[in-house]
Amino acid sequence: MTGMTLRRTLFGLTAAVAVGCAPLLYAQADRGDGAGGAASVAPVSPPAPAPPKSLDGAPIALMYDLGSNRTLLARETDRRFIPASLTKLMTAYTAFEMVKEGRIALDQVITVDPETARQWSRRGSSMFVRAGDRITIDTLLAGIVTVSANDGCVVLAKGVSGSVDGFTREMNAQARKLRMTDSHFNTPNGWPDEGRTYTSARDLAKLTKAILTDHPDLYRRYFAMEEFSFNDITHKHHNPILGAVAGADGLKTGFTNEAGYGFVGSAQRDGRRLIMVVGNTETSRERKEISREFMEWGFDEWSATRLFGKGAEIGRVKVQGGSHTSVAVAAPRPVFVTTPIGNAPNPSVRIVYQGPVVAPIRKGERIAELHVKNGNGKASRMDLVAMEDVAPANRWQQLRNGLLGLVD
Structure with missing residues (x-):
């Protein structure tokens, strides 16, 4: 590796920031507890906390800590x-993306066609739409998320894409973008389709992470609603942890006879956010008990140490051909290191990037990764974004950069 190494301090961690022109550059922070030259001893990984007994009833289970990007349990x-x-x-996420791209608007009105009302109103979970109802996308999304409205999904799909098939193509395109490699969507509402719609717990965690990080405002707008009213009918939210687990604010239940009972949930406490997935439980009561105890386990049996706050400068990345020779980078959310309760985190931190990064650079653009490893060797990664714009260098800045390059 070529290039120069600069020393920085990251919240008490000594960091060496490599800024040369090698294909892969990184900054490493290390607590340096060992004596120089002494043989290192690999740390013994402490056992993970035992999950709650009720989790035996969930053939599929996943717990993920968003702040540390660490999976706490995987089954x-x-x-x-x-x-x-x-x-x-995925129906909600696809609509959220369309809103962000300006293709649809929350106040846009969709008229319910007679065929949709006849086929889907009162079929399973329903908003009880009627032919000729004029419904905003905002109301449809609230009904889909809160009461799992099968009819609302079809109204939305036809209204924004012209057909159910057109909308499911959009859903699958989003799945590919998120690298949900074990998922395919044949319907917008999950109605039984002989197994043509399928997913995995890992893919659902990826999707939930994208909803939380890409659309935080829309997440807060819809997923924490405790009830929903339409056509003079009020429905309660199906979420088994909402109002029962401190910090719970989403997401969604699922059930059919062939699928069993499933749930994807999230909760946040003191800036720390957990995502959980359970699948194929046998009863709704079992799902409720598992979901509540599993989420509490994630908070009670694991400790999270905050390393950096949301938007805090973590380091600088070398820039080529820019108005500045480097740019500060930050994480778009708080950064934690997660360990079992009672274990010291002892983290090491690296900033990794392909560099130097070529200008122009946009504020908020992902240009590096933060690699965090705790004392037992468990590692996680998180995107880092530029904290400011960097324009291409003008003539005088090019001259300055050339002279600085000679010094380097």
Whole structure:
């Protein structure tokens, strides 16, 4: 590796920031507890906390800490299964992306056609739409997320894409973008389709992470609603942890006879956010008990140490051909290191990037990764974004950069 190494301090961690022109550059922070030259001893990984006994009833289970990007428990996470109404998480995400791209608007009105009303109103979970109803996309999304409205999904799909098939193509395009390699969507509502719609716990965690990080405002707008009213009918939210687990604010249940009972949930405490997935439980009561105890386990049996706050400068990345020779980078959310309760985190930190990064650079652009490893060797990664714009260098800045390059 070529290039120069600069020393920085990251919240008490000594960091060496490599800024040369090698294909892969990184900054490493290390607590340096060992004596120089002494043989290193690999740390003994402490056992993970035992999960709650009730989790025995969930053939599929996953717990993920978003702040540290660490999976706390994984059981059959790549096993494909039928998602039932968990499908509607992708329906919501697809609509959220359309809103962000300006293709649709929340106040846009869709008229319910007679065929949709006849086929889907009162079919399973329903908003009880009627032919000729004029419904905003905002109301449809609230109904889909809160009461799992099968009819609302079809109204939305036809209204924004012209057909159910057109909308499911959009859903699958989003799945490919998120690298949900074990998922395919054949319906917008998860209605039984002989197994043509399927997913995995890992893919649902990826999707939930994208909803939380790409659309935080829309997540807060819809997923924490405790009830929903339409056509003079009020429905309660199906979420088993909402109002029962401190910090719980989403997401979605699913059930069909062929799929069993599933749930994807999230909760946040003191800036720390957990995502959980359970699948194929036998009863709704069992799902409720598992979901509540599993989420509490994630908070009670694991400790999270905050390393950096949301938007805090973590380091600088070398820039080529820019108005500045480097740019500060930050994480778009708080950064934690997660360990079992009672274990010291002892983290090491690296900033990794392909560099130097070529200008122009946009504020908020992902240009590096933060690699965090705790004392037992468990590693995680998180995107880092530029904290400011960097324009291409003008003539005088090019001259300055050339002279600085000679010094380097």
